[in-house]
Amino acid sequence: xxxxxxxxxxxxxxxxFVRLALEEARADYVEVVRGxxxxxxxxxxxxxxxxxxxxxYPPFAPPFLKDGDLVIAQTANILFYxxxxxxxxxxxxxxxxxxNGLQLTIADMVTEAHDTxxxxxxxxxxxxxxxxxxxxAHDFIDHRIPKFMSYFERVLKQNPAGDTFMVGDxxxxxxxxxxxxxxxxxxxxxxxxxxxxxHYPRLAALHDAxxxxxxxxxxxxxxxxxxxNEACVFRHYPELxxxxx
Amino acid sequence: xxxxxxxxxxxxxxxxFVRLALEEARADYVEVVRGxxxxxxxxxxxxxxxxxxxxxYPPFAPPFLKDGDLVIAQTANILFYxxxxxxxxxxxxxxxxxxNGLQLTIADMVTEAHDTxxxxxxxxxxxxxxxxxxxxAHDFIDHRIPKFMSYFERVLKQNPAGDTFMVGDxxxxxxxxxxxxxxxxxxxxxxxxxxxxxHYPRLAALHDAxxxxxxxxxxxxxxxxxxxNEACVFRHYPELxxxxx
Numbered sequence: 001x002x003x004x005x006x007x008x009x010x011x012x013x014x015x016x017f018v019r020l021a022l023e024e025a026r027a028d029y030v031e032v033v034r035g036x037x038x039x040x041x042x043x044x045x046x047x048x049x050x051x052x053x054x055x056x057y058p059p060f061a062p063p064f065l066k067d068g069d070l071v072i073a074q075t076a077n078i079l080f081y082x083x084x085x086x087x088x089x090x091x092x093x094x095x096x097x098x099x100n101g102l103q104l105t106i107a108d109m110v111t112e113a114h115d116t117x118x119x120x121x122x123x124x125x126x127x128x129x130x131x132x133x134x135x136x137a138h139d140f141i142d143h144r145i146p147k148f149m150s151y152f153e154r155v156l157k158q159n160p161a162g163d164t165f166m167v168g169d170x171x172x173x174x175x176x177x178x179x180x181x182x183x184x185x186x187x188x189x190x191x192x193x194x195x196x197x198x199h200y201p202r203l204a205a206l207h208d209a210x211x212x213x214x215x216x217x218x219x220x221x222x223x224x225x226x227x228x229n230e231a232c233v234f235r236h237y238p239e240l241x242x243x244x245x
Numbered sequence: 246x247x248x249x250x251x252x253x254x255x256x257x258x259x260x261x262f263v264r265l266a267l268e269e270a271r272a273d274y275v276e277v278v279r280g281x282x283x284x285x286x287x288x289x290x291x292x293x294x295x296x297x298x299x300x301x302y303p304p305f306a307p308p309f310l311k312d313g314d315l316v317i318a319q320t321a322n323i324l325f326y327x328x329x330x331x332x333x334x335x336x337x338x339x340x341x342x343x344x345n346g347l348q349l350t351i352a353d354m355v356t357e358a359h360d361t362x363x364x365x366x367x368x369x370x371x372x373x374x375x376x377x378x379x380x381x382a383h384d385f386i387d388h389r390i391p392k393f394m395s396y397f398e399r400v401l402k403q404n405p406a407g408d409t410f411m412v413g414d415x416x417x418x419x420x421x422x423x424x425x426x427x428x429x430x431x432x433x434x435x436x437x438x439x440x441x442x443x444h445y446p447r448l449a450a451l452h453d454a455x456x457x458x459x460x461x462x463x464x465x466x467x468x469x470x471x472x473x474n475e476a477c478v479f480r481h482y483p484e485l486x487x488x489x490x
Contacts, residue, residue, distance in 0.1 A: 056405045057343045057412070060350045060396050070339050073346035081342050094315050097326050098302045101318035104349075105305045111356060119364050120377060121384035132365060132377050139366035151305050160301045167302070 003029040003082075004066040006046045006059075011231040012184070014075045014110065015063040020176040021079055023219035025086035031224075032066075076103040079173045088173040099167045099174050102155065106177050109148045113184065114233045116140045116240060126237070137240035141192040145185070145244070149200050152178065156202040163202045164209070171213075178203065179210035184234030191241045248274040248327075249311040251291045251304075256476040257429070259320045259355065260308040265421040266324055268464035270331035276469075277311075321348040324418045333418040344412045344419050347400065351422050354393045358430065359478045361385045361485060371482070382485035386437040390430070390489070394445050397423065401447040408447045409454070416458075423448065424455035429479030436486045 005022065007015030009031075022029045035041025049071070052058050059073035065082070072078050080100050083089035089096055114122075116137040120129040152166075161169035166178055182203060186193050197204035210216055219225055228234060250267065252260030254276075267274045280286025294316070297303050304318035310327070317323050325345050328334035334341055359367075361382040365374040397411075406414035411423055427448060431438050442449035455461055464470055473479060 052403075053399075054403060056403055057347075057400060058396075058403065059346065060353075060393075064346075070342070072342050074349040077342060077345045077349055080345070097315070097317050097322060100322045100325070101304065101309075102302075104319040104322055108305075108356075111353075115360070115364075119360075120380045121388070123384065123388055132380075135365045135377075139368065143366070143368055148305075151303075154298075155302060158297075158299060158301055158303065 003027060004032050005029050005063065006032045006049065006066065007063040008231075009033045009043065010226060011229060012180075012226055012234070013063075013232050014107075017075050017106075017173075017177045017180055018063055018065065018078050018082075019224075020180055020216065020219070021082060021086055021088050021173045023224075024171075024176055024213065024215050025088060026215055027082075027086055076100060076107050079103060079177070083173045086173070088171065088176070090168045090172055091170070092168060095168050099172055102152075102166055102174050103177060105148070105151075106174070106181050109144070109181060110184075110233055112140060112144055113181075113188065116188075117235050117237060126235075130239070133237075133240055137189075137237075138242060141189060141242060142245050145189075145192060146199075149196075149203060153200045153203050156206065164206070166206070175206060175210060176216070179207050179216075182207045184228070184232070187228040188234040188236050189241045190236070192244050194243065248272060249277050250274050250308065251277045251294065251311065252308040253476075254278045254288065255471060256474060257425075257471055257479070258308075258477050259352075261471075262320050262351075262418075262422045262425055263308055263310065263323050263327075264469075265425055265461065265464070266327060266331055266333050266418045268469075269416075269421055269458065269460050270333060271460055272327075272331055321345060321352050324348060324422070328418045331418070333416065333421070335413045335417055336415070337413060340413050344417055347397075347411055347419050348422060350393070350396075351419070351426050354389070354426060355429075355478055357385060357389055358426075358433065361433075362480050362482060371480075375484070378482075378485055382434075382482075383487060386434060386487060387490050390434075390437060391444075394441075394448060398445045398448050401451065409451070411451070420451060420455060421461070424452050424461075427452045429473070429477070432473040433479040433481050434486045435481070437489045439488065 005018060032041050033043050033046050037044055046062065049055060050059055057071060059071055063075055063078065064071055064073040065078045072081050090099055117126050117133050119132045119136040155166060156163045165171060166174040250263060277286050278288050278291050282289055291307065294300060295303055302316060304316055308320055308323065309316055309318040310323045317326050335344055362371050362378050364377045364381040400411060401408045410416060411419040
């Protein structure tokens with residue numbers, strides 16, 4: 001049976017980190033929300049599972065994955081679970097925990113990227129928290145991007161197996177997620193990231209290497225890849241962007 | 246060799262979720278930062294490991310755990326790694342991913358609890374973002390606490406093995422973390438949580454059951470348990486608290 005990925009339609013969001021791993025591995029998966037309601041798919045199917053009053057361990061929020069009867073929630077957890085099967089986990093067992101730690105640090109930065117446009121309340125519109133968003137976004141650019149990215153650059157530099165991959169000597173899902181994080185930030189904050197490659201040469205090289213992997217390149221050009229947009233975690237609001245100090 | 250836990254001294258913070266698991270299991274561990282610098286311990290030892298320019302896979306932030314040569318970062322990841330050894334993981338393999346998904350949802354709520362007092366910038370003082378904090382805290386009380394807690398209550402209710410534990414039919418680290426989350430919120434927002442037991446009876450029962458477990462009770466009364474305070478994720482600022490609507 002195919003893996004079933006549940007995520008909102010119309011945006012990359014956190015689901016995209018899972019999609020990139022599935023696409024790199026050319027895995028057989030169903031994007032449930034994009035299916036037809038006549039086939040028991042669509043957004044209603046996702047909501048029914050989330051709101052179910054008898055499902056054991058229902059998920060709190062998308063993305064989640066269904067593998068047979070097992071429902072697995074949380075992006076990093078889905079990737080941890082799936083990656084051995086997709087051949088995207090480090091082969092050394094202990095390095096899987098290193099990978100998971102890095103993935104969760106990527107997830108923390110994704111949350112902070114989200115909060116640049118929603119610092120006061122995720123349920124309020126951006127327009128109603130624009131002033132606070134500007135303060136948070138500029139702090140993100142001045143302090144958080146350098147802190148996270150200089151850390152990730154250092155992880156590459158100090159990888160005992162060389163500075164090509166985040167963990168070990170082969171591609172893992174962490175590299176794909178790192179690509180997506182950088183890609184999202186390049187979209188949201190082009191002015192802030194103007195000199196990204198100069199400041200973080202290893203990360204920029206990793207981003208560019210993922211971009212041209214055949215399965216990733218094919219996916220990015222396919223109709224399955226949704227464009228960046230302002231429904232996503234990574235939003236381009238010019239007033240929140242500025243040159244890095 | 247003992248497990249080495251690295252976390253800031255003087256606050257519960259995210260380290261406390263790991264401590265509770267170690268204490269429940271009566272594990273042999275060293276709280277590195279509280280040790281003597283003459284023995285190679287203390288805050289300087291933690292900073293040296295974080296800032297090291299040759300450590301493979303240095304951690305981004307505390308808490309992290311050192312188990313021999315392996316350094317494991319991120320609270321949920323540490324617990325995922327440790328829990329089988331501490332006999333605090335579900336015995337059914339697939340339920341370990343359920344546990345990890347729930348733990349990451351707890352972690353998300355912890356981050357939101359932190360952001361109630363630091364909505365604009367983690368590097369700015371609370372006093373410099375008090376107005377924004379009030380807006381975010383009240384949204385947290387009105388919308389986020391009910392959303393998260395009614396979800397967790399439902400997970401208990403729908404647990405096929407009964408409503409005593411979050412996952413399966415035995416105590417896991419997720420129950421200890423759920424206790425800590427509730428305990429922190431009771432400290433930070435006593436007015437908002439005044440009717441917690443009425444709204445979320447299963448969660449309240451879980452909290453009370455963990456509180457009287459012998460190893461937990463002994464730990465909470467020991468000098469090792471740091472009191473809640475305003476250096477922590479969970480801070481009691483009366484102006485941020487209010488009755489739930």
